[in-house]
Amino acid sequence: MSGAVLLRAEGVGKRFGGFTALADVNIELRAGERLGLIGPNGSGKSTFVNCISGDFAAHDGKVTLGGQLLDGLKPHRRARLGLARTFQLPQPFASLTVLENVRVPLLFAGEAAHASARAFECLEQVELAAKADKLPKELTQVEQRRLELARAIALRPQLLIADEAMAGLSHAEVDQIIALLLRMNAAGTAVIMIEHIMRAVTEFSERLVVFVAGRKIADGEPREVLAMPEVEGAYLGKQ
Ligand SMILES: Nc1ncnc2c1ncn2[C@@H]1O[C@H](COP(=O)(O)OP(=O)(O)OP(=O)(O)O)[C@@H](O)[C@H]1O
Ligand SMILES: [Mg+2]
Known part of the structure; x- marks a missing residue:
């Protein structure tokens, strides 16, 4: 492909x-x-x-x-x-929820209007939607990796x-x-x-x-x- x-x-x-x-x-x-x-x-x-x-x-x-x-x-x-990259050591914002973490790259790119909807969509893609309101520290290691990927794909x-x-x-x-x-x-x-x-x-x-x-x-x-x-x-x- x-x-x-x-x-x-x-x-x-x-x-x-x-x-x-x-x-x-x-x-x-x-x-x-x-x-x-x-x-x-x-x-x-x-x-x-x-x-x-x-x-x-x-x-x-x-x-x-x-x-x-x-x-x-x-x-x-x-x-x-x-261009998107994930870091070898996941670097989520510790005080933000899982959903808010995925919103950050969207807000930074000036896509505030649909940021929440798009962030939620990304969490669904990495099967983390159920944890949207948790803090990163409440996630398992593999879930933290998936969050890192969700943040990376937010901007398509x-x-x-x-x-x-x-x-x-x-x-x-x-x-x-x-x-x-x-x-x-x-x-x-x-x-x-x-x-x-x-x-x-x-x-x-x-x-x-x-x-x-x-x-x-x-x-x-x-x-x-x-x-x-x-x-x-x-x-x-x-x-
Ligand atoms: N910020 C830095 N300052 C000084 N040296 C660095 C820095 N970043 C990387 N290096 C050095 O550059 C070399 C390449 O490091 P790099 O992290 O790119 O390797 P890597 O292939 O990703 O290794 P790994 O598989 O362990 O992740 C190493 O010798 C490392 O110590
Ligand atoms: Mg390396």
Whole structure:
């Protein structure tokens, strides 16, 4: 289910002091595509997401979404252009209810008029509508992950980047999140799944990209990528 090029990252690089966290990363993603991004701890996956979302300013390269240059735009501007990401550690507003948490991105984007209705719709999509009036701390871990996803999809993104949305979840809970991401994808959203849980990545992804030490070392059909000796050596061998 892939269309025109949606995201194009060219030569993206990021340094922290003298340390190069990301170097010359080129990734192209088509509309509606499902991409898995894997790599060992510290290989630069979240740094890449942060450079795409605008949470970090990249030192090198350029990023376009639907042909529009994102460089220099703040995260909320990128969100309005159709880019959504979840954080590796869910970051809900603790004093706001579940529903209010999903309303926040809508209010921020100037969509106050229908914010409550749309927020409730998102909670229904992630099967959290019954908990709309609870506080985030009253949710289980998997429910908090689902809330994080509801907040991310509120603005109907063209691209959703899920950064380890399944870490720490049980087998059945992982299945719930995969099903959710597949539903969002079926509705037209391209998804980048960053994940250490290999069965989730292989079940979900049409294409796999592998990072090692801040560089992309593979990009292609999942089975072929996983069979590459350098991928096995650098990544799977350490599992
Ligand atoms: N804000 C920061 N300041 C300094 N160094 C950072 C910062 N963020 C990330 N790094 C470093 O950059 C490297 C890449 O980190 P990153 O979080 O992108 O890895 P990752 O692939 O997401 O790892 P994980 O699988 O553990 O989430 C690591 O060595 C990390 O310590
Ligand atoms: Mg990470």
